Amino acid sequence: MAEATHDVVHRHEPPKGFIRKYIFSLDHKVIGIQYILLALTAVLVGMMMSVLMRLNLSWPGSKLSILGTLFPTGAPGGVMSGEFYLSLVTMHGTIMVFFVLTTAPQGGFGNYFLPIQIGADDMAFPVLNMMSFWVTLVGFLVLLTAIFAEGNQAVGAWFGKLGESAFGGGSGTVGPIGGWTGYAPLSALGKVAGPGQGAGVSLWIISIAIFCVGSLLGALNFITTLLNMRTRGMSLLTCWAWFTTAVLALLSFPVLLGAGILLLLDRIAGTSFFIPGNLYVSGSLLPLHNGGSPLLWQHLFWFFGHPEVYIAILPGMGATSHILSTFARKPVFGYRAMVFAIFAIGMLGFFVWGHHMFISGMSPYSAVAFSILTLSIGVPSAIKTFNWIGTLWGAKIRFTTPMLFAIGFVSLFVAGGVTGLVLGQTSLDFFFHDTYFVTAHFHLVMGVASIFGMFAAIYFWFPKMFGRMMNESLGKFHFWITFLGVYAIFVPFHAMGMLGMPRRYSRFDEYEFLKHSKGLVLFVTVAAIITVAVQFVFYFNLVWSLFKGKKASDNPWEATTLEWTTATPPPHDNFAGHVPIVYRGPYEFSVPGAPKDYVMQTEPEGIEVSSRLGEISGNGGDGHRH
Amino acid sequence: MAATVTGTDRLIEATMGGGPGSRDGNGFHKNGGGGAEDGHPLRFSPARYRIGVWVAIGSILMLFVALSSSYIVRSASGDDWRPIVMPKVLWLSTAVILISSFTMEVSRRSLKALNDAGYGRWLAITLILGLGFLASQLMAWRQLVRQGVYMSSNPHSSFFYLFTAAHGLHLFGGILALGYLVLRTTRKRDTVEGELKRLGAAEATTIYWHFMDGLWVALFLLLFFWK
Numbered sequence: 105m106a107e108a109t110h111d112v113v114h115r116h117e118p119p120k121g122f123i124r125k126y127i128f129s130l131d132h133k134v135i136g137i138q139y140i141l142l143a144l145t146a147v148l149v150g151m152m153m154s155v156l157m158r159l160n161l162s163w164p165g166s167k168l169s170i171l172g173t174l175f176p177t178g179a180p181g182g183v184m185s186g187e188f189y190l191s192l193v194t195m196h197g198t199i200m201v202f203f204v205l206t207t208a209p210q211g212g213f214g215n216y217f218l219p220i221q222i223g224a225d226d227m228a229f230p231v232l233n234m235m236s237f238w239v240t241l242v243g244f245l246v247l248l249t250a251i252f253a254e255g256n257q258a259v260g261a262w263f264g265k266l267g268e269s270a271f272g273g274g275s276g277t278v279g280p281i282g283g284w285t286g287y288a289p290l291s292a293l294g295k296v297a298g299p300g301q302g303a304g305v306s307l308w309i310i311s312i313a314i315f316c317v318g319s320l321l322g323a324l325n326f327i328t329t330l331l332n333m334r335t336r337g338m339s340l341l342t343c344w345a346w347f348t349t350a351v352l353a354l355l356s357f358p359v360l361l362g363a364g365i366l367l368l369l370d371r372i373a374g375t376s377f378f379i380p381g382n383l384y385v386s387g388s389l390l391p392l393h394n395g396g397s398p399l400l401w402q403h404l405f406w407f408f409g410h411p412e413v414y415i416a417i418l419p420g421m422g423a424t425s426h427i428l429s430t431f432a433r434k435p436v437f438g439y440r441a442m443v444f445a446i447f448a449i450g451m452l453g454f455f456v457w458g459h460h461m462f463i464s465g466m467s468p469y470s471a472v473a474f475s476i477l478t479l480s481i482g483v484p485s486a487i488k489t490f491n492w493i494g495t496l497w498g499a500k501i502r503f504t505t506p507m508l509f510a511i512g513f514v515s516l517f518v519a520g521g522v523t524g525l526v527l528g529q530t531s532l533d534f535f536f537h538d539t540y541f542v543t544a545h546f547h548l549v550m551g552v553a554s555i556f557g558m559f560a561a562i563y564f565w566f567p568k569m570f571g572r573m574m575n576e577s578l579g580k581f582h583f584w585i586t587f588l589g590v591y592a593i594f595v596p597f598h599a600m601g602m603l604g605m606p607r608r609y610s611r612f613d614e615y616e617f618l619k620h621s622k623g624l625v626l627f628v629t630v631a632a633i634i635t636v637a638v639q640f641v642f643y644f645n646l647v648w649s650l651f652k653g654k655k656a657s658d659n660p661w662e663a664t665t666l667e668w669t670t671a672t673p674p675p676h677d678n679f680a681g682h683v684p685i686v687y688r689g690p691y692e693f694s695v696p697g698a699p700k701d702y703v704m705q706t707e708p709e710g711i712e713v714s715s716r717l718g719e720i721s722g723n724g725g726d727g728h729r730h
Numbered sequence: 731m732a733a734t735v736t737g738t739d740r741l742i743e744a745t746m747g748g749g750p751g752s753r754d755g756n757g758f759h760k761n762g763g764g765g766a767e768d769g770h771p772l773r774f775s776p777a778r779y780r781i782g783v784w785v786a787i788g789s790i791l792m793l794f795v796a797l798s799s800s801y802i803v804r805s806a807s808g809d810d811w812r813p814i815v816m817p818k819v820l821w822l823s824t825a826v827i828l829i830s831s832f833t834m835e836v837s838r839r840s841l842k843a844l845n846d847a848g849y850g851r852w853l854a855i856t857l858i859l860g861l862g863f864l865a866s867q868l869m870a871w872r873q874l875v876r877q878g879v880y881m882s883s884n885p886h887s888s889f890f891y892l893f894t895a896a897h898g899l900h901l902f903g904g905i906l907a908l909g910y911l912v913l914r915t916t917r918k919r920d921t922v923e924g925e926l927k928r929l930g931a932a933e934a935t936t937i938y939w940h941f942m943d944g945l946w947v948a949l950f951l952l953l954f955f956w957k
Contacts, residue, residue: 332777332781355789362793363796366892375881377804394808
């Protein structure tokens, strides 16, 4: 009769064994933490790579004996080769975009908090959820293998057995060379294309394909969970952001997956999807290929690549809105406009991929269309910014660390977004394309802004996740140095771009026209090293607070949403067997006449204006009436 | 605390349409929730399988949209586009999968009519037809290989192998789902939730199977009838 005790509400008991509980867990909270740990690991690798790049740019030819030991051919005697630098660029981009900016905001925080915030006991498909993490982790391991398949003779020789042209390795770089965009035809040719184009690139493609599958499983879960498992009356900016992100991932990752399959087939099966005829590479004519279209790769890649930008930043927007409102003690200004702006940004993201390809020789008419669509993204972005400022306007702001990072997010989003209006115009992009100006733009807006969103999220939700507060003084120190640091790094990038400094070059000391930029480059390097160093304060704070942080109450920030109504950390099924019912919107701060300055979503009665209360509770059961 | 809001703040909030003074700008009041119905907070709703499969179909569709767009672009981009002669056995494949869609539908209706025996029988027939389709596709590959047409022979053959492989792989997922449902027919239903899950899974598999059918027909037309 064991089955009979199953009741619909309190369904699953927490698993007992260590492996089921912490390793192959079905609990969305554990999976969320696993994603966050993956991102924290990946970001360390990516960050160290950027430091190496900066060192090489400022002091080309200097010796780092550890590099010589690890990569004897890529950095002979510890001196970085140009190929080594290029593979750093490639791996830095790939790791950061895929395994940090895509995993932490969505897989990490989304996984942990979306089910709780909508009052569900778990994701819709817990097994798929677990698989999505483990598939992603395999993708990451394959990517790390790519470094050593190219960079290490012994590992490279082993991969060479899989097929010399596509998997031949040991060329001595630190990884594949091709940029995170992996442009065809060079990426489609195999070893013949030069150093860093053998096993590393094949593994790079396989890694991305695996990552696509993991993300798709995740997106499927997010969408179904949000559509099917919301408790009554639920609507929340963070959740709309995660939902839109999931839709973007669902529709864009299959395209990258398809493109990756085609690229891999070009490398290992002798097809010519992207390889044109009469291609003359490394001193030899490639006779076996004919008629392929390298531009096709760019179209497929950027059809994915542009929505990917929003996949990275939308969750940060959601978290920022949420946190701004909480610490401004005011409702989000223009809630509905905020939701529609999220949808608009997500939707427009699918129609602007061409602005990455203005210099590809496309018809000027298409370029104009892409340009106008691109600039129109400025409208919902401006709505969001305006409403964030509206939320802050006249508020008694509580300047906690998460709040500082959320305000930092708004600042970086504006600073980085505004150059999007420059690059979105064909005539200006002709000049700026492939210069540091572009690097400045996307680092500020999709890189650093998203990361600030995640910093805000982790400082904000850490007490709920682990039952302890993070250290505020260390947090504020971390914020101020990071905030000033990233501006010190990326504002000069704009100037370098205007000087015409091309991105992805391993050294600039050989060019006459860049002679005077040496000081600028050095300034950025110093700023980068300081900023990176401060991140270790963050890591320290994270670990230290886990064990020694001040004990947190269930609702330390006096916030209103459902995660703050449950125990800390939340029990296995989130609400200990009971199903929360929501009576109010999520941002009821400074409610006139209420006993406290906030009203929890679950509070049914109040000093609230009674007509409005009736309206809300009378609306819960009628399904999707928008 | 309302006392913390000063008069100036109130004025600003009132003019900007947000803040404590006019919370109607929040837009919550028409957002009905999902999931729970009839005042009974239901934790498990079988609708998730239907939603899940539609979402999955959206993503699979995008994969094939990307590949077919590449097909169309590629067909126009070189002078090496030489369509292969269609292996005759593909007509058999197409017929088999169309019939399997029909048997799947019969099976679903049997389940709806509480005819468990009929449901199980038609499910098994669909499963066999699905395997038959895959066998027939393999025969098409073998015919081509015997003629010396390989993946790398020309772009059209590349796409042919790619499309059939990608579709076959997804169809195999459907076959696994069918196998699961067939196994479930013999097992006793223990709980209401278990039964709801089974019904939800059956519905989702039916939708997926019809999609696989339609997808094959579309690919078949694209590969051999689109000029």
